Amino acid sequence: MKIYQIDCSARKKGSTSRELANKLLERIKKSEDEVIYRDLDDEMLFVAGLTESGMTIPENERTDQHKKMFELSDKLVKELKESDILIISTPIYNFGPPATLKAWSDLAARVKSTFKYSEDGKQIGLLENKKVYLVITSGGTKVGSKEDFLTPWLLHVLNFFGIKNIEIISADQMSIDYEGSIKKAEDEINKIT
Numbered sequence: 001m002k003i004y005q006i007d008c009s010a011r012k013k014g015s016t017s018r019e020l021a022n023k024l025l026e027r028i029k030k031s032e033d034e035v036i037y038r039d040l041d042d043e044m045l046f047v048a049g050l051t052e053s054g055m056t057i058p059e060n061e062r063t064d065q066h067k068k069m070f071e072l073s074d075k076l077v078k079e080l081k082e083s084d085i086l087i088i089s090t091p092i093y094n095f096g097p098p099a100t101l102k103a104w105s106d107l108a109a110r111v112k113s114t115f116k117y118s119e120d121g122k123q124i125g126l127l128e129n130k131k132v133y134l135v136i137t138s139g140g141t142k143v144g145s146k147e148d149f150l151t152p153w154l155l156h157v158l159n160f161f162g163i164k165n166i167e168i169i170s171a172d173q174m175s176i177d178y179e180g181s182i183k184k185a186e187d188e189i190n191k192i193t
């Protein structure tokens with residue numbers, strides 16, 4: 001199995017989402033598994049300078065900026081397609097995803113790679129048979145509440161890619177009860193078989 005871990009907290013040291021994702025990885029990883037790691041906080045680009053409505057620019061018309069964007073997008077799509085199990089760890093930032101995670105989704109949504117259009121124009125996800133664990137942390141926002149725009153958005157994007165088997169581990173409202181919140185998330189991780 002290939003396990004693909006994606007972290008995106010803007011802080012490295014002391015990041016709860018990263019720590020919980022590592023604990024989850026240790027919990028599910030078998031000795032024969034391969035782990036692919038990506039830190040969105042280390043390298044990210046915004047989709048910009050497009051000439052078409054989607055992410056398509058003929059190769060001979062690509063500027064250096066376009067080339068960098070397509071290179072990163074191709075890499076992210078390849079990693080995603082090759083993986084069997086994904087761990088995505090993310091804090092809630094301003095009630096939604098960190099900007100790097102939103103930018104990742106823009107680069108990962110590639111027609112004929114992660115989704116396609118049916119003959120009647122419907123979008124069909126192309127990433128099947130993958131299991132995803134989401135590790136979500138927050139200060140005051142309750143995961144699943146009406147102020148949480150991250151979780152429904154991320155679930156929707158993953159569904160759009162064809163990924164349906166998704167489990168959520170959350171350490172939310174850490175500013176209210178830090179220890180209780182971490183314990184709840186660790187208990188959820190320890191229950192994974």
Ligand SMILES: Cc1cc2nc3c(=O)[nH]c(=O)nc-3n(C[C@H](O)[C@H](O)[C@H](O)COP(=O)(O)O)c2cc1C
Pocket residue numbers: 009010011014015016017018090091092093094095096137138139140141142173174
């Ligand atoms: C830019 C920014 C925006 C944030 N916005 C929210 C928010 O809308 N709701 C919330 O509950 N916490 C918010 N927080 C707090 C983080 O979600 C919380 O500290 C989280 O646990 C950080 O994860 P980490 O420890 O992995 O970095 C925000 C933090 C930052 C840096």
